[in-house]
Amino acid sequence: MLKNKIALVTGSTSGIGLGVARALAAQGAHILFNGFGDAQEIAKIRLETEQQNVRTDYYKHDLTKADQIEAMMEIIHTNWGRVDILVNNAGIQHVAPMTDFSVEKWDQVLALNLSAAFHTSRLALPAMQKNNWGRIINIASVHGLVASTQKSAYVTAKHGLIGLTKVVALENARSGITCNAICPGWVLTPLVQKQIETRAQTDGVSLAVAQDKLLGEKQPSAQFVQPSQIGAMSVFLCSDAASEIRGASYVMDGGWSAQ
Numbered sequence: 001m002l003k004n005k006i007a008l009v010t011g012s013t014s015g016i017g018l019g020v021a022r023a024l025a026a027q028g029a030h031i032l033f034n035g036f037g038d039a040q041e042i043a044k045i046r047l048e049t050e051q052q053n054v055r056t057d058y059y060k061h062d063l064t065k066a067d068q069i070e071a072m073m074e075i076i077h078t079n080w081g082r083v084d085i086l087v088n089n090a091g092i093q094h095v096a097p098m099t100d101f102s103v104e105k106w107d108q109v110l111a112l113n114l115s116a117a118f119h120t121s122r123l124a125l126p127a128m129q130k131n132n133w134g135r136i137i138n139i140a141s142v143h144g145l146v147a148s149t150q151k152s153a154y155v156t157a158k159h160g161l162i163g164l165t166k167v168v169a170l171e172n173a174r175s176g177i178t179c180n181a182i183c184p185g186w187v188l189t190p191l192v193q194k195q196i197e198t199r200a201q202t203d204g205v206s207l208a209v210a211q212d213k214l215l216g217e218k219q220p221s222a223q224f225v226q227p228s229q230i231g232a233m234s235v236f237l238c239s240d241a242a243s244e245i246r247g248a249s250y251v252m253d254g255g256w257s258a259q
């Protein structure tokens with residue numbers, strides 16, 4: 001379905017981004033990986049992905065920095081000519097009450113979880129507009145719609161990302177370019193594993209108990225959302241069937257936001 005489309009998935013060396021990259025590759029899209037991690041592990045991920053008869057590339061640029069995003073997009077345009085599918089997924093979390101929230105962490109979370117999507121989108125859009133086709137998918141969060149304590153930067157960035165999604169969708173509404181957001185609840189990735197470990201330590205309980213508590217508090221299904229399910233939703237948003245879905249936010253949160 002996506003044969004020969006060129007997909008840039010930010011933060012795709014791990015977790016949700018990797019799940020989305022795999023799902024797009026399974027539909028024939030070439031994958032431009034981005035993110036940090038062990039070089040050998042990333043080489044393995046690329047090799048596995050290429051088994052789908054697609055080409056891959058890897059950009060290790062730090063997306064908290066606008067100049068690095070510009071450099072990355074320039075190389076991509078030189079090497080590949082365009083980005084057809086842009087998945088803004090790279091993100092980090094920092095958990096602390098407002099009064100203890102480090103200014104440096106605030107800036108970092110806002111830069112990666114919100115500003116990076118502004119930069120990649122503004123730089124990818126001209127080629128999409130020239131081709132009159134494009135898909136921008138922003139991996140927001142249920143925290144783009146509701147808040148939790150101790151996550152001021154994350155909640156702010158994700159609410160902002162949903163706003164940005166709507167603006168990009170509206171500015172391109174008379175074209176073949178759509179922009180939508182996906183809002184997952186808990187997904188078991190390194191980002192969440194870190195929170196489970198912190199809770200286990202703070203509460204003096206086992207990892208299993210901390211995990212059950214984390215899920216039980218917010219997610220009525222008491223089950224994690226799977227990266228492959230977010231991948232499948234991304235494939236749908238890239239399909240012709242989704243061509244009139246513009247500026248929407250799809251919750252995939254095990255019932256979290258229905259409460």
Ligand code: NAD
Nearest residue numbers: 011013014015016035036062063089091141186187189191
């Ligand atoms: P993860 O930690 O598994 O993956 C994060 C990815 O971002 C990795 O590839 C990492 O290398 C990359 N990354 C980190 N800092 C970067 C930087 N400065 N520049 C470029 N890449 C960088 O996390 P995840 O849980 O898969 O999260 C992916 C996205 O999904 C994030 O935007 C997160 O907010 C969102 N999300 C996650 C959950 C969840 O429960 N895990 C829920 C809702 C939304």
